[in-house]
Amino acid sequence: MVSGLTSTGGAGDRGPVDAAEQPLPLSGITVVALEQAVAAPLATRHLADLGARVIKVERVGEGDFARNYDDAVNGLASHFVWLNRGKESITLDLKTDTDLDVLHRLIARADVFLQNLAPGAAARMGLAADVLRADHPALIVVDMSGYGDGGPYRDRKAYDMLVQAEAGLISVTGSADEVAKTGIPTSDIAAGMYALTSVLSALVRRGVTGVGASVAVSMFDATVEWMGHPMYMRLNGNRQIARSGVGHAAIVPYDRYPTRDGEILLGVQNDRGWQVLVRDVLDRSDLADDPRYATNMDRVARRAEVDAEIAAETKRFTSDDLDRKLAAAGVPAAEIRELDGVVDHPQLRERDRWREVDTEAGPIRAVLPPMTFADVELRMGPVPALGEHTEAILAELQED
Secondary structure, eight states: OOOOGGGGOOHHHHOOOOGGGOOOTTTTOEEEEEOOSSHHHHHHHHHHHTTOEEEEEEETTTOSGGGGSOOTBTTBOHHHHHHOTTEEEEEEOTTSHHHHHHHHHHHHTOSEEEEOOSTTHHHHTTOOHHHHHHHOTTOEEEEEESSOSSSTTTTSOOOHHHHHHHTTTGGGSBOSSOBOOOSSOHHHHHHHHHHHHHHHHHHHHHHHHOOOEEEEEEHHHHHHHHTHHHHHHHHHHOOOOOOOTTSBTTBSSEEEEEOSSSEEEEEOOSHHHHHIIIIIISOOHHHHHOGGGSSHHHHHHTHHHHHHHHHHHHTTSOHHHHHHHHHHHTOOEEOOOOHHHHHTOHHHHHTTOEEEEOOTTOOEEEEOOSOOOSSOOOOOOOOOOTTTTHHHHHHHHHTO
16 A cells, blocks of 8 residues: 555644654655666665665666676676665566566555656556556656657657757757767756656645656656756747857856966856956956956957956966965856866865765765755665565565
């Protein structure tokens, strides 16, 4: 039977609770995930971090194919250990009636069922949202796909790079000379975060109404939404923004600039920031008083001139000296860090953001989830071995 959030009551029903007694936010929630790759596992890993019990259904023998992307983490795949901590792994052969029945029984006990199989595959196994919710009205079903249910692209392969291309992200990413995809799976991540949001929203609504939800999230729709201001400039201003590397198509100065020993990023968002940069940091009052550069739109129109003037000044400083001066003046700036610099970043180190997570290959380092609760630290459970929990879960079902 699907559990209901209404059974616990609200804080107003119980009175104030001592912070030390607070449970994880999703304690008592069970999620069954028929998932693979990145988008769906990202959503359910966050649910696991928040305290939900996440049962990951994998193929016998092979499992989630992300297990085999690489062997960079003590012999395990980097994608898999990133996306699957805190879950239980059960292996099932869903081509057999026996194992398919096991999955249906697991779903009957769950609060959430989330899947990202190929289009139509879930329906062929009797796992369509309308079918499941006819039997389990309080169940929250999330169907994830590449391009959505319907339309001419419904059945296309939808890998992250391909969706980035179709959604226009690649057209605005890279330099003037060459397009580029983002260095992380942005379309997968976007879809995963919207799936997470939909589950949390549906759980809140179910706590009020007792009714579940059927939700669809596609990588394409999520990425198009993330196109943000470039999309609105094209829709309403008939402009395609130019690829500008780390620069910004609509703001100047907003780019990387040379220093005596490297580079630094400057991000001046408004006209007041321009005045502080050129007058107080770079000691160029002439630029501050020049009407050709008075507004951001003026500076965008003269981008090459402005960038050349700023670069001529930043070259006088070392990166560290300029970074300190910019910080003291409140001008937004950053260093371009390689990953070694992120792993040892003082902001992470001083805030104690690293933890150890257990895996079948031994403990690994991982960064805490970005949602920081004042009264409880989110859970960072072990990364499951393939089928590690199969026997225990089947034993639970036999107890019904």
